[in-house]
Amino acid sequence: MSARATLQVAAGPTTPVSDALGAGSSFTHAGYSHSLWPVGLTPSSNEQQATCSDFLPMVPSECLHVRQTSQSEGRSATVGPSSFTTMFRDMSPYINVHRGTTMVIHLPGQLVESNLFGAVMHDIALLNTFGVKIVLVAGSRPQLNRQLSLRKLSQRFDCGMRITGPMELQCAMDAAGSVRFQIESYLGRGIVNSPGRARTINISSGNFITAQPVGVRGGVDFKNTGEMRRLNVDKVRTALDDGDIVLISSIGYSASGEVFNCLSEQVASKCAIQLESAKLIFMHNGEELIDSRSNSVVQTLVIDQAQQYVELAQQNPEVSGDYLLYLKESIKACINGVKRSHLVSRHVDGGLLQELFTRDGGGLMITKHMYEGIRTATTNDIVSIMRLIQPLLDDDVLVSRDQEQIESNVDTFVVVERDGAIIACCTLQPYENKFAEMGCVAVDPAYRNLGKGNAMLGYIMRKASAMGVTKLFVLTTRTAHWFLERGFVEATVHDLPPSKLAKIDLKQLWMKKNCCFKWNEFLLYEMIDRVLTL
Structure with a gap:
């Protein structure tokens, strides 16, 4: 896997530097007083109060595009070393770094229906044995759409948000329950084919989140569509400290007992923020962010870069709504204290482990701080x-x-x-x-x-x-x-x-x-x- 590259869409004084990111690359000037400089950037004698995000390579907006990758399921992650010993030695520092940290992983409903679902569950069980504290947030959008179709109910949206009436809410609860049972079933098996007695994994699930109604917006009543307000942090942390994997669905409850259908991606980011987690991970459809000048894959963005890219990509019909949603929630999480957010392809077998336990990863990382x-x-x-x-x-x-x-x-x-x-x-x-x-x-x-x-x-x-x-x-x-x-x-x-x-x-x-x-x-x-x- 190529080393993570960085990009930025911005305006400001620039000077050509090198072909590190392709012909015609330019880089922002920055103050020489800083002790750490992004690769490809260098200090000058002026603009001494610039921030780290000012040092990143500038890529013209017309050079950025999203590339769809092969979605053939079972594609293996390209972990570099062929030697198991070398690979394990390379992984070991990350095992130590991640032990005891909290990670929130969003599992979309599409993953639950894929051939790689079992492999991802096995990888999550492996993370648990490494001492990682895992919170899973399960989406169920395709399952909900199927329930609506079976009951001959049409999907209703306004401004990109689903309108959830009483019948739609029942479909949402059925879909969320079905996904929950499948996840618990797979994780309950523990690490399969392990020597001796297999280590069992406990799953904690319940009404961990409090929600509120979206209400009436722009004259449209969204009824039982809700948004998460609060996570029962103490209860979740107690379960995590006991070694459990916490499972949260997109169904939330109000203090008065009302039930709401929430956006699972938003639930995941808010859980990560309130838990002050080290990582928020989205399993996405495999899109890659490309610098079209060099055709190289961009693997790291800082918050400012990601925000500017999202603003441009919203005008591009080639960029899927799901991809933009993942980016927006990742940005929100990093702004509010989550150290790093990751977008990992759900079509790559072992992609989650590659992203977490190799230096160059296998997906897109969004971070507050410099990676290189x-x-x-x-x-x-x-x-x-x-x-x-x-x-x-x-x-x-x-x-x-x-x-x-x-x-x-x-x-x-x-x-x-x-x-x-x-x-x-x-x-x-x-x-x-x-x-x-x-x-x-x-x-x-x-x-x-x-x-x-x-x-x-x-x-x-x-x-x-x-x-x-x-x-x-x-x-x-x-x-x-x-x-x-x-x-x-x-x-x-x-x-x-x-x-x-x-x-x-x-x-x-x-x-x-x-x-x-x-x-x-x-x-x-x-x-x-x-x-x-x-």
Whole structure:
């Protein structure tokens, strides 16, 4: 699975940076005072009070579209490692991170009727054994529509909201009850084919939510259509602490005993908010958000990005109402305290586990905070930096250096952090006469050819500019063409600063190649000489 990309539809001052997200990409300027920068973005000397969301790549609205994916059920999740041992080791940090956290998972009625329903229930049971506190919110829209059809009742809507009369309410309760029984039946089996006595899973369900009527809006009486007001948080948390899976339907009750048919997606987001859950997960129809310039799948949005996309997508008939609803409720949840919301395809076998237990996931994630960013390294990153550069040191691609040298110069390192893991690094070493050297460029093999090097180069150029550097140079023996393709020019060693020149063995370097030098201008910044010395 490709690494999560980010996108934004916005207006503001931009400058072309790299082909990290495709030809013609541009990025928002941001203040250099921040310590964490989204991949593909870099600091400048102005606009110091910008927020994290201001740093995200801008994608023109005409370049965004939703792509329908294959809905052939049973499609397996593409988990990278072929080795079970490697895969399990990669999963283990996430098992520890998710243990004890609360997740609200919305199960649409379409999933209950699919061939993968049993597999998803098995995965949810597995999450329970990992110590995840799970709240399931069950939708029953297709089951309700079938009940209405059997009773020869027409579906009535106004402004996209269902009108629920007494007969429709009876159909809604029958549909919700049927879905509830199916979910309880599957989860009650526990982990099938487990050694020894199978661990049973207890399901807690009941009148956990209080609802109120939608009432009369725009002159239309919605009758028994309701909206959730409150969740009995204490009761739900007690059940979760006992190891139960909590099951909530879309049927809510008022304090006076009235029954209301609520929107299950809204119930899920409100439950996640009131429980202060770590995650809200929607099992959707498999749509993918695409950057049409590079045809790459967008896998991460921050709240501002998601809101702007929804505003545009509402005018696009190709985007389904369900997909927009999932996005809206995900945004609402994240704004009100839920850490992350996820849209996971219900047509991928194992998609839920892939999204939760692999670094790159398999769906779309909406979050308040940065999932991937560039920042200055700290002493805590030294071991990860050594892991990245050791293969290149062994192959003589990088200049030899040990852990002690990295420790003493850790403040010169820049790292790309992805969900807590360091996946790329480089250094920026200043010299006299407004020179600086970019070196020790290394990218995790799993993330090569995904624009990480481009992102670091853009960051380094802007950081160098903010430091007053006018000449940025690189020493390399094997990767010259990569830098030449990005605007560097060849130079002689005598163009280097004296202190750097004093460290170079000229006899060895003379055997490589003589170079020439010329000035280059970097767009929207001070003049920077991008020098490549071979």
